[in-house]
Amino acid sequence: MKTLYAACLARLGLSQSEAATLHGSRLDTVKNWAVGRRTVPDGAWSDLRAYEARIVDRSEALREAWEDAGEIRDMELQTHGDPVALMAAADFLLSSNEDPPVMIELKN
Structure with missing residues (x-):
């Protein structure tokens, strides 16, 4: 990892392609941000913070459901292929x- 932006993508479990979709940007633009060739605009940082907030919110909802269920030892989680759900489970x-x-x- 060469940049803080690339580290954030890794932490959030986002590929560069997924990040391009999140930002509504071209893949080559995201690649340039990831290697430090171009400055990451403020809007892209806002997108990443909002994405992380979705993960945290989902993780907190999981914790609340777990506590409401009596802190069971085994859980089943339907992710439906949603990367936010997967990252929330990991966070939980x-x-x-x-x-x-x-x-x-x-x-799934």
């Missing part, structure tokens, strides 16, 4: 202090 699992960890079975 990594933020859990349960030992052994909660087991999450993903269903």
